[in-house]
Amino acid sequence: MSFSKDTLRKVRELMQKHQSSLWADLGDAPDSPISLIYRHNLINEPGSLGSPASAREALRQQVEAATTLSSQAELLLETFKGLLEKQNSDVLASVEGLISQANQSKMANSDPTLADLFSEGILSSIKQKLKDLTGDVFQDWDRIVNTEVSNALGLGALERILRDIGDKPAFDTYVYRINPNDGRTCPECQKFYIDSDSSPKLYRLSTILAYGSNYGKPRKAWNPVAGATHPNCRDSALLELKPGWRLLPGGSVTYIGVPSWEAYVGEKLEA
Amino acid sequence: VRLSIDVDAQTPEEAEEKLFKALKQKRANQNHSEEFSDPVAEDAAKRLKSAYRRRMNLFFSELSELLSEEFKK
Numbered sequence: 001m002s003f004s005k006d007t008l009r010k011v012r013e014l015m016q017k018h019q020s021s022l023w024a025d026l027g028d029a030p031d032s033p034i035s036l037i038y039r040h041n042l043i044n045e046p047g048s049l050g051s052p053a054s055a056r057e058a059l060r061q062q063v064e065a066a067t068t069l070s071s072q073a074e075l076l077l078e079t080f081k082g083l084l085e086k087q088n089s090d091v092l093a094s095v096e097g098l099i100s101q102a103n104q105s106k107m108a109n110s111d112p113t114l115a116d117l118f119s120e121g122i123l124s125s126i127k128q129k130l131k132d133l134t135g136d137v138f139q140d141w142d143r144i145v146n147t148e149v150s151n152a153l154g155l156g157a158l159e160r161i162l163r164d165i166g167d168k169p170a171f172d173t174y175v176y177r178i179n180p181n182d183g184r185t186c187p188e189c190q191k192f193y194i195d196s197d198s199s200p201k202l203y204r205l206s207t208i209l210a211y212g213s214n215y216g217k218p219r220k221a222w223n224p225v226a227g228a229t230h231p232n233c234r235d236s237a238l239l240e241l242k243p244g245w246r247l248l249p250g251g252s253v254t255y256i257g258v259p260s261w262e263a264y265v266g267e268k269l270e271a
Numbered sequence: 272v273r274l275s276i277d278v279d280a281q282t283p284e285e286a287e288e289k290l291f292k293a294l295k296q297k298r299a300n301q302n303h304s305e306e307f308s309d310p311v312a313e314d315a316a317k318r319l320k321s322a323y324r325r326r327m328n329l330f331f332s333e334l335s336e337l338l339s340e341e342f343k344k
Contacts, residue, residue: 007341014337018330025322033315040311055314091327095334102342123342127335134331138324145319153312237309 002106003099011095019088027081034080034152036062038073041156042163046237072159076152083144091137098129143232150228150235157237158226161205164240170209174265176200177224178236178251189235192224195271198249202241202268241265 026032033055040058043065044051052058069077102122165173178200179185179193195201203224211223214230222230226238236251244261245253247268256264278293280286 003338003341004344007338010337010341011334014330014333018326022323022326025326026319033319037312037315040309046309051311053310055311055318058311058315099338119342123339126338126342130331130335130338134327137327141323141327142320145316145323149312149316149319153309 002103007099008096011099012092015088015092015095019085022084022088023081027077027084031059032077032080034077034148035069035073037149037152038076038156039067039069041153041237042070042160043067045160046153046157046239070159072155073152076148076155079151080148083148087137087141087144090140091133094133095130098126098133102126146232146234147228147230150233153237154225154227154235157239158208161238161240165205170206171204173205174202174241175205175208175238176202176241176247176251177238180234181250184234186230188219188222189229189233192222192229193235195268199247200251201271202247202265204269205240208238 027034036055036058039062040052043061052061102125105122106119161173161175162170177193179189181190181194181198185194193201201224208224208226211225213227214222214225215227219230229235241247241253244255244258246256246261246264248254278286278289280289
């Protein structure tokens with residue numbers, strides 16, 4: 001009683017079967033939830049009146065608007081597909097490790113009178129380890145989803161802002177993000193997105209574009225960006241501060257008029 | 272400013288701790304005003320999480336059965 005090479009083949013086939021179904025459910029363009037979020041932020045400014053209130057409404061809006069996937073959205077989907085494949089290949093490696101450990105334990109027991117008892121123990125241990133693995137796998141997947149959703153909404157909003165400003169230079173366009181600013185906010189997001197008066201920090205769009213992405217960078221090299229600032233990021237999408245408006249603590253805005261706005265922006269950028 | 276928050280606690284220490292957490296949550300809710308939450312993103316994220324859980328629960332259940340059968344061969 002032990003696992004054979006044929007077991008490994010069957011496990012891989014099982015994973016392949018479920019991976020194909022997963023990709024059909026989650027990733028196939030153009031109906032992937034990732035594409036939906038990206039296009040929603042491309043069409044709607046977060047919090048604006050008339051913005052869809054559910055994924056179903058957003059889908060209806062997108063069908064009516066007949067939006068197509070931009071190259072950026074296709075890239076996001078490809079990244080998402082890669083992360084899904086990597087996640088499942090990590091799961092497979094863990095399962096193969098369990099199988100190998102079980103065979104080694106079996107070989108270590110040379111007493112034939114205890115064989116049945118020993119095998120029961122191994123099987124029960126495998127089942128417990130599979131249960132533990134399931135919990136870890138779901139936790140990892142939630143982190144991937146949170147991060148990729150943050151990327152999709154941030155980059156969708158960035159594409160909309162770039163489209164809206166047209167020929168206006170990114171240097172003269174001002175943007176911010178709203179952070180929940182609660183007990184779970186990390187020091188980096190606090191530093192990047194919240195000013196000392198609790199209002200959002202303001203950036204030139206050109207600065208955000210120059211920083212690109214934090215993907216693959218160590219924590220100390222992170223910068224304020226349009227996509228996910230870090231794994232499990234909860235910041236809002238990028239928002240444009242229109243001329244004449246001032247940011248208030250918590251992220252709401254108030255109109256102060258264009259004449260005093262330039263001085264306000266100058267002070268805010270230096271703060 | 273008068274603020275009324277009810278907490279359910281057995282000891283004054285526990286009440287203080289719970290009150291602090293409730294105040295913090297209230298402040299967080301005020302700061303992150305609802306107009307900036309994105310129901311579409313939340314909805315889609317739930318779909319991504321639950322579809323994966325459903326499928327992988329099925330995978331782990333079939334895997335457990337397969338390994339039991341294979342080990343007994």
